[in-house]
Amino acid sequence: MDDFRRIADAIAADIARGRLRPGERLPPQRAFARRHRIANSTAARVYGELARRGLVTGEVGRGTFVRARAAEPALVDPGGAPVDLQLNFPVLPEQSALLSASLSTVLRPDVLADALQPSGVTGTPAARAAAAELLARNEWRPSPDQILFTGNGKQSLAASIAALVPVGGRLGVEALTYPVVRTIAGRLGITLVPLEMDDHGVVPDALRAATVRAVYLQPALHNPLGITMPAERRAEVVAVLEELDLPLIEDCVYTFLCDEPPLAALAPDRTVVVDSLSKRIAPGLTLGFVVPPAALGDRIAAAARGGGWTAPRFALDVAAHHIADGTAVTIQRAKRADASARQRLVAAKLDVRADPRAYHCWWELPPPWRADTFVAAAAREGIAVTPASAFAVGKAPNAVRLALASPPLERLGAALDVLAGIARSAPDLDA
Structure with missing residues (x-):
């Protein structure tokens, strides 16, 4: 066996026995060579062999350190995916059985015949009534007549942004925001303006300092920060929106996990609520909701139709049934x-x-x-x-x-x- 490998084996044994602890720095290679009475080139080969085995890591300018643990097989799911x-994608093991039982009525031939008919952005009366029930939180309850439907939450966002901000316009967003909004804005030719945040969410003065046509916010369970605006901050933000006469797009996709009322409860005449089913129920059952104030409903409906973002009737009927029989809740x-x-x-x-x-x-x-x-x-x-x-x-x-x-x-x-x-x-x- 080559000398460098024998020396590397000895160092590896010291690591395995705990004589060299994770994070401990090894001597510089020249000092290591003198200590073991070997050539500098041999010391370099020892360090290279330890690194190849995943036992040490070298950092430029700092030295060589024992790794926190020896390299192990990658932690992958049984199917081989990371x-x-x-x-x-929150999908619970028991929910497929619940959804299957709920779908049995929808799949009756007479019911299915209706579900396979075309549908528009306003959906059906049954779907609007069911959506109003599903989206209600605390004392806020949308009127069924307000609700519009798209194929998914991303399409609801796209239709709302396209309706409120013209090409070349500016949309205010939290400095850390949902990545899809960046993609939508880029495709619509809209500039995003980052708004400063603190531990309570967007800073009201940041809204005053921005020159924008509309604002997009996630007041509850913010993605990615997890912030939920306290009541005082909510009131301050709404006051600034009123002062500046700005419309708000409020993303409520994660609020099925909490009971926080939307900002729409405080500013119903300027807030567009956006929500969806994919997180609430399953990623394969997509349906987007938009709850605009009356003054903005026609503009957003036109944007949804123009973008080809209307919901299929089958998704509407399935969702309405899951809501009505209690499966969704x-x-x-x-x-x-x-x-x-x-x-x-x-x-x-x-x-x-x-x-x-x-x-x-x-x-x-x-x-x-x-x-x-x-x-x-x-x-x-x-x-x-x-x-x-x-x-x-x-x-x-x-x-x-x-x-x-x-x-x-x-x-x-x-x-x-x-x-x-x-x-x-x-x-x-x-x-």
């Missing part, structure tokens, strides 16, 4: 409990910012980690997370978002343990 902490209640359980798991393992009701959390990374190197390190372990840059309109903070809904709970816990271990280790800048 553990997905990028996208939130049963699933929603179960998902609230599921989200809370996942947040408790995260809280026990990581120091993150999160609303305990949300399906996501925000992790400000410990130094010396940067978001890009952390995402890469997580990917090498078979875990997909989202860097802050995906949400930033402007400069991105050093953080990642973890979407908690997709993996089974046990698998999520294992992935969080791996991420915690990565955060405790030193970044491998050569990887």
Whole structure:
């Protein structure tokens, strides 16, 4: 056996026995060579062999460190896919049986014949009544006559933005915002204006300082930060919107997990509520809702029709049935409990910012980690997370978002343990 491999074996044994601890710095290669009475080139080969085995990591300008753990097989789901902490697809094991039983009536030939007819953006009376029931929170209850339907929540956002902001116009958004809004704005030729945030959400004075045609906000369970605006901040934001006579697009997609009333309850004449079914029920059952004030309803309906964003009748009838027979509420209640359980798991393992009701959390990374190197390190372990840059309109903070809904709970816990271990280790800048 070559001398360098024999020496590398000895160092590996010291690491395995705990004589060299994770994060401990090895001597510079010249000092290592003198200590072992070997050539500098042999010392370099020893360090290279340890790195190849995944036992150490070298950082330019800092030295060589024992890794937090030896390299292990990537943490992947049984089907071979990475553990997905990028996208939130909350689907509970028991919900397929609930949905199947609920669908039996819709699939009767006479009912199905109606469900296969065309539909417009205003849907059907039954769908509007069901949607009004589903979307109601606390004392806020939309009128069924207000409600418009699109194919999904993204289309509801696109129709609302297209109706309120002209090509070349400016839309105010939180400095960290839902990434799809960036894509929609780019395709519509609209400039996004980042609005400063603090621990309570958007800063009212930031609204005053911006020159925009409309504002898009997520007041409850903000994605990605998990912030929920307190009552005082809500009142301040509404007061500024009234002062500036600005319309608001309020994203309520995650509010099925909480009982916070929408800003529409305070400013019904200028707030467009956007919501959808894919998170509430299942990603394969998509239906978007728009609840505009009367003065804006025709403009948004025209934008939805013009964009080809109207909902299919079958989705309307299926959704109406799931709502009317209580299936939607049963699933929603179960998902609230599921989200809370996942947040408790995260809280026990990581120091993150999160609303305990949300399906996501925000992790400000410990130094010396940067978001890009952390995402890469997580990917090498078979875990997909989202860097802050995906949400930033402007400069991105050093953080990642973890979407908690997709993996089974046990698998999520294992992935969080791996991420915690990565955060405790030193970044491998050569990887």
